[in-house]
Amino acid sequence: MNFSFISGEASRANGELLVIPLFEGELGDKPPASLAGADAPLDGKLAAAATQEGFKGKSDQSFVMHTLGKLEAERILLLGLGSRARFTPEVLRLAAGRAAKTAQRLKVRTAVFAVPAVDDLVSALRATVEGLELGAYRFERYKSSAAKEDKNAPKLTTVRLALPGGADKTKEHDQAVALAQRVAEATNWARDLVNEPPNVVNPERLAQAAQEMGRAGGLKVTVGNRKEIERLKMGMFLGVAQGSVNEPKLIHVEYTPKNAKQAKLPPVALVGKAITFDSGGLSLKPTDSMVEMKTDMAGSAAVLGAMKVIAALKPPFPVHAFIGACENMPSGTSYRPSDVLVSRSGKTVEITNTDAEGRLVLGDVITWANEHKPAVIIDLATLTGACVVALGNYIVGAFGDHDATVNDVLESARTAGEEMWRLPVTELQKDALRSEIADMKNSGERWGGAINAALFLKEFVGETPWVHLDIAGPSVSPKERGYLGKGGTGVGVRTLVEYVRRRASQLESSGAAEEAPAPKPSRGGRAKG
The missing domain is CATH 3.40.630.10 (Zn peptidases)
Known part of the structure; x- marks a missing residue:
């Protein structure tokens, strides 16, 4: 899997799937920039549809929506992180793993991942990359020819990481991604x-x-x-x-x-x-x-x-x-x-x-x-x-x-x-x-x-x-x-x-x-x- 950083809003980046992790309560009046930037071109329908479907940002919750050509990404995936007060990098690692499995199901090759704003951004990057790589793992060596179509399906190969709040990429961020991949x-x-x-x-x-x-x-x-x-x-x-x-x-x-x-x-x-x-x-x-x-x-x-x-x-x-x-x-x-x-x-x-x-x-x-x-x-x-x-x-x-x-x-x-x-x-x-x-x-x-x-x-x-x-x-x-x-x-x-x-x-x-x-x-x- 190839990882790179992007500057600017995640919603404007090229990728088939835009992934936005959210804490509980962030669908309310003061959404994070990653969600607000994606919801505005959709006339508020993203937050409204997620709320209607019962998505509240709880751990293990996910919500997928098609953008109907109004964003660069074809689909948006919202990932629940649970309570911000109880957040650990492992929560994000598990969520990123769910994102990788969703990308496989949707046959997505490229994704943009909006890294959430947390105190330890380096640990968050490591957790994101590890979760995506581990979540994409499949052991299929002994699948028969009847399963060839599934084996040869498109797989997630490119992920663009969007840092929160316009943060600048540093050498430490690059090192975190390289270590996580290894x-x-x-x-x-x-x-x-x-x-x-x-x-x-x-x-x-x-x-x-x-x-x-x-x-x-x-x-x-x-x-x-x-x-x-x-x-x-x-x-x-x-x-x-x-x-x-x-x-x-x-x-x-x-x-x-x-x-x-x-x-x-x-x-x-x-x-x-x-x-x-x-x-x-x-x-x-x-x-x-x-x-x-x-x-x-x-x-x-x-x-x-x-x-x-x-x-x-x-x-x-x-x-x-x-x-x-x-x-x-x-x-x-x-x-x-x-x-x-x-x-x-x-x-x-x-x-x-x-x-x-x-x-x-x-x-x-x-x-x-x-x-x-x-x-x-x-x-x-x-x-x-x-x-x-x-x-x-x-x-x-x-x-x-x-x-x-x-x-x-x-x-x-x-x-x-x-x-x-x-x-x-x-x-x-x-x-x-x-x-x-x-x-x-x-x-x-x-x-x-x-x-x-x-x-x-x-x-x-x-x-x-x-x-x-x-x-x-x-x-x-x-x-x-x-x-x-x-x-x-x-x-x-x-x-x-x-x-x-x-x-x-x-x-x-x-x-x-x-x-x-x-x-x-x-x-x-x-x-x-």
């Missing part, structure tokens, strides 16, 4: 990985996607096979992988600053769960629960998507991504309930449920990531149905006991427009993982299931500041909503990018990027591909 494109790329069928995106293809992304972005990518995983003594990872004919892959993506001092700073470690299909293993899932289990690698997709943007942002510290990719399948070679697995850390784990597999792979990969002496570890995982029960389909569960790091991630999520809620990591639940024959069990009682999973991961973190993001609900949208369509959402990409941007800004303002300590030697090896 983030949205990476999120859509992650969505593609999640939406692909499991016979296409298996561990090998996920590793190939990481390598292709790395080559395009100038990142170092190494991929280890089963022998490398065995060499690293990742017994939990191997246990999960042993039931599938598809070989597991250990993926390591590295961004390193060119500045020698900055390259010595401790890295940010991003860990993504990558079970490319989860049948539940011998603890087999019911059919209905298994249908969407191709999406059990959404954490790794988000991490890789974020690395695409990080490669372009070039923060003043290293950023590493660590991913253990495999399938969890039932077969004669599958790991079993009652097995005891030995982790890379040396801890032993009694298996009580083979469907609690993600934490096993993550435990070994987090241990390996920790050996690279990171400043912080953030993992993303579609880990527990219990988190969906607690928080629903649109809120990420955040865990961690290092308050400053958790708060930084939560603040990054708020800025990015991804809603997260902190849940406890409490020792009160630790008895649920106690084993009679090993150091711990991989699954405890039903109650507090999301906390139990986080407690399991905590055993492999050591003293490193760590945040666990359980994205089991928001990784897939059950319906269309704003810029979301049914299917993979790419949740986490925006938050991780914002976290890295925030950390870079903090380091640069403090001068810490120029005072890098020498790295400590690592006990673990790196995967070789």
Whole structure:
């Protein structure tokens, strides 16, 4: 999608669709300039018709009207933003997503978007561009020839942005649009990985996607096979992988600053769960629960998507991504309930449920990531149905006991427009993982299931500041909503990018990027591909 800025009134700009976001009450006596400029040539019929149809500017409301040749645009789309007092950029992002979907339905190629007058215009621009790009996303790779007409229909390719109140475009505005496009494109790329069928995106293809992304972005990518995983003594990872004919892959993506001092700073470690299909293993899932289990690698997709943007942002510290990719399948070679697995850390784990597999792979990969002496570890995982029960389909569960790091991630999520809620990591639940024959069990009682999973991961973190993001609900949208369509959402990409941007800004303002300590030697090896 191509974006450009226009000067003057939005209603006078060329475009098939004129989009005007409105707050509640702005259809009254003192409409904003964008609405007044469009309504005057229509002799007041726009506001009158919208009012008659019940449009009041509430969230999720939309109204479309044909201009009958009285404006440059063929149609006008009014978008409700709700109460101005409750406005956040995410409200505008969702509204822009609705605009993109309306443009698709109307087969519009060009649009003019009147950016609303808000306090933070830069954030509004980012939200607008991200919403339009994300809202226009469609996964149609496997549509048959019978659907060709719909696939080849005109699509929104050009958007002209009209700043409010005659504001002049600045370099910061250009940068906001460029960043928003980069983030949205990476999120859509992650969505593609999640939406692909499991016979296409298996561990090998996920590793190939990481390598292709790395080559395009100038990142170092190494991929280890089963022998490398065995060499690293990742017994939990191997246990999960042993039931599938598809070989597991250990993926390591590295961004390193060119500045020698900055390259010595401790890295940010991003860990993504990558079970490319989860049948539940011998603890087999019911059919209905298994249908969407191709999406059990959404954490790794988000991490890789974020690395695409990080490669372009070039923060003043290293950023590493660590991913253990495999399938969890039932077969004669599958790991079993009652097995005891030995982790890379040396801890032993009694298996009580083979469907609690993600934490096993993550435990070994987090241990390996920790050996690279990171400043912080953030993992993303579609880990527990219990988190969906607690928080629903649109809120990420955040865990961690290092308050400053958790708060930084939560603040990054708020800025990015991804809603997260902190849940406890409490020792009160630790008895649920106690084993009679090993150091711990991989699954405890039903109650507090999301906390139990986080407690399991905590055993492999050591003293490193760590945040666990359980994205089991928001990784897939059950319906269309704003810029979301049914299917993979790419949740986490925006938050991780914002976290890295925030950390870079903090380091640069403090001068810490120029005072890098020498790295400590690592006990673990790196995967070789």
